[in-house]
Amino acid sequence: MAIAKTAVVIGAGIVGVLTTWRLLQDGWHVIQLEATTLGSGSSSRSAACARQQFSTAASVRAMIHSVRWFERFQQCFGAAGPAMRQVGYFYPYWERDATAFTAARQLVCDQQAWGLRDVELWDQPSLILERFPFVNPDGLLGARFCGTDGFCFPDRIFTTVHAHCLRHPQFEVRMQSPVVGIEHSSGRISAVTTPQGKVSGDVYINCTNAWATQLERLLHGDDIRTLLPVQPLRRFLWFFPEFREQLLAAHANFDPLRFPMVVLTNGVYARPEGPQANQLMMGHAHTPDPHWNFTHVDQDGSRPESDDLGEAAWFLLAEAVPIMQSRFGPTTTGFYGTTPNHQPYICADSAYGNWYRSVGFSGHGVMMSPFAADAMAALLRGEQTVQTEAGSVDLAVFGQHRVQTGVHAETAVL
Ligand SMILES: Cc1cc2nc3c(=O)[nH]c(=O)nc-3n(C[C@H](O)[C@H](O)[C@H](O)COP(=O)(O)OP(=O)(O)OC[C@H]3O[C@@H](n4cnc5c(N)ncnc54)[C@H](O)[C@@H]3O)c2cc1C
Incomplete structure (x- = not known):
């Protein structure tokens, strides 16, 4: 039997939790590292509104995909209530x-x-x-x-999905484990360090959103605000x-x-x-x-x-x-x-091939979290598009070196 590859997911907000669940479905072994506790960032401080009325084809399709996921949530996860009120x-x-x-x-x-x-x-x-x-x-x-x-109930979503992760044999989670160092050689990450010790995997995924630059400063130094303007x-x-x-x-x-x-x-x-x-x-x-x-x-x-x-x-x-x-x-x-064109970065790092990120949700990360999880799973399978109910979304829109202006810049933001 093939040995599962290990993904280290950093951050346990709604994006980190849904990404973890999605990767477990794809056969990954996932180690999730969270600086404090589940949902202790923006995910529990959000207005949690969810809409499909955006200004670009990519955002509209991503949100249609997410809303369909929210509609299925209660039945799929046996949750106590729905994910959203429409x-x-x-x-x-x-x-x-x-x-x-x-x-x-x-x-x-x-x-x-x-x-x-x-x-x-x-x-x-x-x-x-x-x-x-x-x-x-x-x-x-x-x-x-x-x-x-409409609007979502993010606490219900991330606690329910996290509970499912906890029952999965290929899942490990470490709360109160902030990533404080990143080790690399020859263009690849070899480990991240926490106060409790080193953690190694095949890929590493930054799901810290508003903390994204604080985390990646450990990797890119003072250039980070130019390389990753979140x-x-x-x-x-x-x-x-x-x-x-x-x-x-x-x-x-x-x-x-x-x-x-x-x-x-x-x-x-x-x-x-x-x-x-x-x-x-x-x-x-x-x-x-x-x-x-x-x-x-x-x-x-x-x-x-x-x-x-x-x-x-x-x-x-x-x-x-x-x-x-x-x-x-x-x-x-x-x-x-927030990013300059209000689209998140859901992409691999261009210098370190096994470092990924799903950050910069610019005020719409709760509503986009199901799409973001599917997009990361697709990237890790080597795919460049996500098929949604409304058509395909080209993941280049969320790339590190995308052009920040033009047809993919999201302007319908709050
Ligand atoms: C006032 C407000 C209103 C909003 N309204 C909406 C809305 O209407 N609709 C919507 O969709 N979105 C809204 N948002 C945005 C939304 O809340 C975020 O986009 C979303 O919660 C991002 O989820 P996340 O999991 O990426 O980040 P977070 O929930 O912030 O999770 C990041 C996690 O990373 C952890 N972390 C940070 N650094 C490290 C480290 N070094 N090591 C390990 N872990 C680390 C943090 O502790 C945190 O738990 C709003 C946000 C705010 C603040």
């Missing part, structure tokens, strides 16, 4: 957004051509208000909507605890569980949170300076800038969804790992 993603446009609405028409056509059949363009405000009566009607122009988009960017989420009451007070017949993810052209977004949609979660796309050397502790705690940012976002949200009258309560924070 409340839809709703992008409304007002008269002041007329240029963006014209672009949305074209985008919907492109998305349908790339295989996203569920996306719709709505240009009759009365019908939009019938369906979503909470939207500000003044000057409403139209909307785009995809009903199979910027750790802090993001916030703000929660409105009185959402359900306020929505029902204004629209008694609207079920809060049917409230979709609402995305505004100014980068503010909001979705319901909790089993009864008791709260509303709000985020805001903005670009802070990178925190290159952030630690696990830096992921939490209050930040002086969060209140000002939250107030500004709340003002914009309340203009679009006028029921949002009372101020937000709790705030959470975490790090994106």
Whole structure:
């Protein structure tokens, strides 16, 4: 019998866990190394929204593939509940957004051509208000909507899949085992070091996302920010605890569980949170300076800038969804790992042939994790494409030396 090759997966967030599971299915022996505990990075601090409405063929197809995986998850893994709630993603446009609405028409056509059949363009405000009566009607122009988009339950996904890994005979995991050194010779990695000792494998996969440059600095030194430009960017989420009451007070017949993810052209977004949609979660796309050397502790705690940012976002949200009258309560924070063109790096290193990475998810790593796992499995089989339900995806899009601009640059980001 052939002896299984060993993959060393570094990081146990949702990407590391799903990649591990996928490689076990392909017959690999997997050793997973995690600096602290399961899901201790962005995966448990995420808005966890999942959509297929992107701006490139590769992203749309990757996300269709992921959403189909999420739909099968509960049955495949015997999980306690589903992987995602498909409340839809709703992008409304007002008269002041007329240029963006014209672009949305074209985008919907492109998305349908790339295989996203569920996306719709709505240009009759009365019908939009019938369906979503909470939207500000003044000057409403139209909307785009995809009903199979929604949001995930990442903790359920990574704990369930990790539990399956633990029962697999070819799986070993070491928590509290940060990789602190990388040994190599003649262009190949021979071992990684942790405080508990060396770990060797045939291939090594960096699944640390926002920590990607901190880890690969051990390999590439100070050139790393040029070779692998994955910027750790802090993001916030703000929660409105009185959402359900306020929505029902204004629209008694609207079920809060049917409230979709609402995305505004100014980068503010909001979705319901909790089993009864008791709260509303709000985020805001903005670009802070990178925190290159952030630690696990830096992921939490209050930040002086969060209140000002939250107030500004709340003002914009309340203009679009006028029921949002009372101020937000709790705030959470975490790090994106953002690349210049908002596509992840899912690729081998060009200098060290047995070093791979699946990092830089630019704020969409929860939703992309099933695709990322399949893409890594394909690369390790020597393949350059992934076949999805909507067509094939060329993995060169996620390569180390891809051109950062052009048709593969993802612009529909939050
Ligand atoms: C506020 C916020 C909102 C977000 N919203 C969304 C969203 O709506 N939809 C979406 O899809 N995504 C969203 N994201 C992004 C998403 O959370 C990430 O892309 C995703 O969780 C990345 O998963 P990961 O497994 O790659 O990384 P992580 O979950 O960060 O896991 C990386 C792991 O690597 C470990 N590690 C680090 N260094 C080492 C080392 N040297 N040795 C060993 N282990 C190490 C860490 O401890 C960590 O457990 C959001 C993120 C934030 C912060």
